[in-house]
Amino acid sequence: MSEFSIIDEFFKPLGKFGSLLHPSSADIGIGDDGAVMTCPKGMQLVIVTDTLVEGVHFPLETQPYDIAWKALAVNLSDLAAMGAQPAFYSLGLSLPQSCANEAFLSSFSKGLKGLSSIFDVPLVGGDTTKSDRLTLTVTAHGWVEPSHVLRRSNASVGDKIYVTGKIGDGALALQAVLGNYPVSGVDDLVFEKFYRPMPRVELGLELKKVANAAIDISDGLVADLSHLLDSSNVSAEIDYKRIPFSSSVEKYIGVTGDAWLPITGGDDYELCFTLSDAEATILEDKAKSGLLGVSISCIGKVIEKQEQPVVWLNRPLADKECSEPLVKGYEHF
Numbered sequence: 001m002s003e004f005s006i007i008d009e010f011f012k013p014l015g016k017f018g019s020l021l022h023p024s025s026a027d028i029g030i031g032d033d034g035a036v037m038t039c040p041k042g043m044q045l046v047i048v049t050d051t052l053v054e055g056v057h058f059p060l061e062t063q064p065y066d067i068a069w070k071a072l073a074v075n076l077s078d079l080a081a082m083g084a085q086p087a088f089y090s091l092g093l094s095l096p097q098s099c100a101n102e103a104f105l106s107s108f109s110k111g112l113k114g115l116s117s118i119f120d121v122p123l124v125g126g127d128t129t130k131s132d133r134l135t136l137t138v139t140a141h142g143w144v145e146p147s148h149v150l151r152r153s154n155a156s157v158g159d160k161i162y163v164t165g166k167i168g169d170g171a172l173a174l175q176a177v178l179g180n181y182p183v184s185g186v187d188d189l190v191f192e193k194f195y196r197p198m199p200r201v202e203l204g205l206e207l208k209k210v211a212n213a214a215i216d217i218s219d220g221l222v223a224d225l226s227h228l229l230d231s232s233n234v235s236a237e238i239d240y241k242r243i244p245f246s247s248s249v250e251k252y253i254g255v256t257g258d259a260w261l262p263i264t265g266g267d268d269y270e271l272c273f274t275l276s277d278a279e280a281t282i283l284e285d286k287a288k289s290g291l292l293g294v295s296i297s298c299i300g301k302v303i304e305k306q307e308q309p310v311v312w313l314n315r316p317l318a319d320k321e322c323s324e325p326l327v328k329g330y331e332h333f
């Protein structure tokens, strides 16, 4: 297949503008030298980029559909953590010859469509090249009111600290895929979450009005929470018992005695955020009425800066000898 037939057949159809989020008929998508988009009045543009490399960010046997889904999902998760409304995205794709075929590209394109249609974000451009290793770079753009931008750096002493959903499913699924833990001990839902994470976009839009600070959890709860704390120049008191785990993760901890993998492994794509007491009460009420679309759990509170970023309550015995891994997430170099 030629570069241009690939673009025409598999990427152009993903550039349809279907929504009110794209108000201008003057916008230009795939097909010219550059994309031209109209920024809604009064909004600021939020730009995020994430690269996925075969063998580093996804196991080699991952389905093309899931690779594409994840490449977009991790970017939408970053937009969510900024409080941004996703608007459109571009795709830099480096394909090995073995992937330049109908079967791979059709599944890949469907994966992009599957997620992009949920949030109505069109593909507006990109680049397609040949390389030895499948590598995808998605750049996603979103809008947010300047006064509502969610930052990592704004957590205040006394804030309550929350996470969405469950923590550790991604890390557990990876252990099972790598053959380090029996697949039979892991729920299908956990694999589903690993292969097709659902970015917490709607919650991000809710949080932009009320949260003091937010970050998305991609490298592990402890590492990403530590980034937020560092940026805000504070520490946290976290109660291990209040961290929400799925039954598969609880079983993993019971069987292996490893209480730390779930909070130091990556691939959660949940949000971690801080709220004042007053905002926490309001948001918890909304959560109880089912208005948030995702569960939220308070896992601790922001305290004055200490030597350690995190002061633990109910620290499990399994960690007696090792404190070091607690501040480490995934690092490339």
Ligand code: ADP
Pocket: 007, 011, 029, 030, 031, 032, 033, 034, 090, 091, 092, 093, 123, 124, 125, 126, 127, 128
């Ligand atoms: P140029 O040579 O001017 O950089 P290209 O030939 O690389 O343009 O691309 C032609 C058009 O197709 C451009 O509008 C570009 O944005 C789009 N495009 C190329 N690759 C992709 C891709 N992987 N996803 C989406 N759009 C793409």
Ligand code: MG
Pocket: 126, 127, 128
């Ligand atoms: Mg080009």
